[in-house]
Amino acid sequence: MTTDLNIPGSQSTPTILGDWQSGRLAMQGDSYPENSYELFDQVIGWVERFLDRESRPLRLDLALVYLNTSSVKAMMDIFDHLEEAHLAGREIGVTWRYDPRNERIAELAEEFREDCTFPFAITPARSEA
Amino acid sequence: MDLLGMRESYLRQRIMLCFNGPISRSLIEEIGNALRNYLHSQDAAPSAAMDVFAAYIEMTQNIRHYALRQGYDEEGASATVAVARNERGHYVVSAGNLVEREDGERVIATIETLRGLDKQALKQAYKQQLRQPRDAASRTGAGLGLLDIARKSSEPMEASLEPLPDGRGFLSLTAII
Numbered sequence: 001m002t003t004d005l006n007i008p009g010s011q012s013t014p015t016i017l018g019d020w021q022s023g024r025l026a027m028q029g030d031s032y033p034e035n036s037y038e039l040f041d042q043v044i045g046w047v048e049r050f051l052d053r054e055s056r057p058l059r060l061d062l063a064l065v066y067l068n069t070s071s072v073k074a075m076m077d078i079f080d081h082l083e084e085a086h087l088a089g090r091e092i093g094v095t096w097r098y099d100p101r102n103e104r105i106a107e108l109a110e111e112f113r114e115d116c117t118f119p120f121a122i123t124p125a126r127s128e129a
Numbered sequence: 130m131d132l133l134g135m136r137e138s139y140l141r142q143r144i145m146l147c148f149n150g151p152i153s154r155s156l157i158e159e160i161g162n163a164l165r166n167y168l169h170s171q172d173a174a175p176s177a178a179m180d181v182f183a184a185y186i187e188m189t190q191n192i193r194h195y196a197l198r199q200g201y202d203e204e205g206a207s208a209t210v211a212v213a214r215n216e217r218g219h220y221v222v223s224a225g226n227l228v229e230r231e232d233g234e235r236v237i238a239t240i241e242t243l244r245g246l247d248k249q250a251l252k253q254a255y256k257q258q259l260r261q262p263r264d265a266a267s268r269t270g271a272g273l274g275l276l277d278i279a280r281k282s283s284e285p286m287e288a289s290l291e292p293l294p295d296g297r298g299f300l301s302l303t304a305i306i
Contacts, residue, residue, distance in 0.1 A: 012158050032161075032186050034154050034193060037263070066179055068186050069273040076259055102175035111256075 005046045013039055014064055018046045023056045028063035031071035040074035047081050057091035058082070063125075064096070065105060075112065083116050092118040100124035145171075147211040151203045157189045164212060173220075177306060180281040181220045184304045185212065187274035188224035195228065215305065219283060225301040233290040233298040239272070240288040240302070243279045251280045278304045 005018030005025070014029035025047065033039050050058055060082070067075065079094075086092040094116070098105035106122055113120040139147065145167055148160055164185055168178040189208060196206035209225040228236070246254060255276040279286055282304045291299045 011162065032190075034157075034190055066182065068183070068190065069277045070190075073259055073263075073273065099175070102179060104176045104179045111252075 003046070003049065005042065007039070007042065016043055018043070018050075020050065020054075023050065023054065024059045024061060026061040026063075028065075030066045031064060032066060032068035033071070036068070036070035036074045040071070040077070044074070044077055044081070047078055051081060051085045051090065055090070057093065058085070059092075060094040062094065062096040062109075063098070065099075065102075067108065072108075076115075079112055079116055082118060086116075086118040094118065094120045096120070096122050097125040098122065099126060142211075142213055143215065144211050144213045147209075149209045150207050152189060152193060152206065152208040152210075154193065157186070157193065160189075160210070161185060168220075177220065180306045181212065181222055183281055184222040184278045184306060185210070185224075187278050188222065188302060188304075191274045192224060192226040195226070195232070199229070201227070209301075220306040221303060222278075222306065223301060223303040225299055227293070227297050228290075228300045230290070230292065230296065230298045233300040236275070236300060236302075237288050237290055239275055240286050243275065244285040246279070248280070251276060255280060278302075281306060 003018075003020045005016060007013075007016040009015035009029045012030060012032045014027045014031045017024075017026045019025075025043070027043075031039075047058070060078075064075075082092045082094070096105075096109040098109065100106075106124075109120075109122045113122065138144075146160070146164055148156075161182060165178065165182055168181060173181070189210060192208045193206070199205070205227050207226070211221075211223045213221040213223070215221050243251065243254075255273070258273045258276055261272075275286070284305050287303045289301050291301075293299060
């Protein structure tokens with residue numbers, strides 16, 4: 001049974017792809033929906049199910065740009081789940097790519113990383129935009 | 130209609146973009162988009178442009194959340210928003226809306242508390258607020274958004290509350306990025 005996640009992006013919401021087989025969750029774009037949990041509850045649910053049913057590593061590949069505060073809160077919930085799984089012995093890895101012309105994105109990623117002990121790379125990468 | 134008077138007033142106050150009226154989810158996005166394009170055309174640094182956009186989004190979404198929670202009608206759910214540049218070249222983001230008097234006073238008190246916090250203390254308060262349970266956080270409302278704006282501001286935020294004859298008030302917030 002496939003349990004992939006495929007949420008197309010919009011002006012105010014990121015593109016979200018969860019690949020169950022490869023244990024990879026990718027999110028890219030801006031995130032400032034009015035009610036972020038309408039969007040992120042599905043993502044949080046996917047992460048919970050993956051961590052619950054599988055014992056394989058989970059990797060997050062992020063290229064998020066601007067997050068409003070309610071999206072920040074939802075992302076923190078996701079990182080909390082990852083941290084908990086990591087402390088229980090699960091292999092977790094996060095890579096956050098950002099446009100080096102905008103240091104705010106790196107600062108945002110850095111604040112999430114402060115509360116995490118798993119490998120968390122914040123990597124400058126020019127986007128084609 | 131005194132369009133020339135409006136124009137002169139906008140020019141005098143260096144207003145780049147403004148809006149007054151009922152504010153919907155999609156209008157917030159559309160005006161936000163116009164704001165981003167404008168900042169881009171002005172060659173604003175990407176980080177400054179993002180801070181201005183963030184202040185705009187947090188203010189307008191706070192107004193929407195509040196109006197929805199209060200069950201206000203269209204008029205009550207309207208917002209007055211302006212983005213300007215001050216004489217020192219800093220971006221200024223202002224938003225105003227109708228509020229119950231005591232809610233407005235609470236926001237004024239919050240802004241007053243934030244005034245006394247330096248960047249490090251603001252960060253700490255922000256992270257603490259982020260850790261509040263979802264329900265508790267939604268009850269206290271604007272907390273996280275205001276902290277976020279305060280962190281992105283180059284000087285303390287300003288707030289004022291004008292009492293209105295119907296018992297409500299008009300709350301104005303201004304952030305200088």
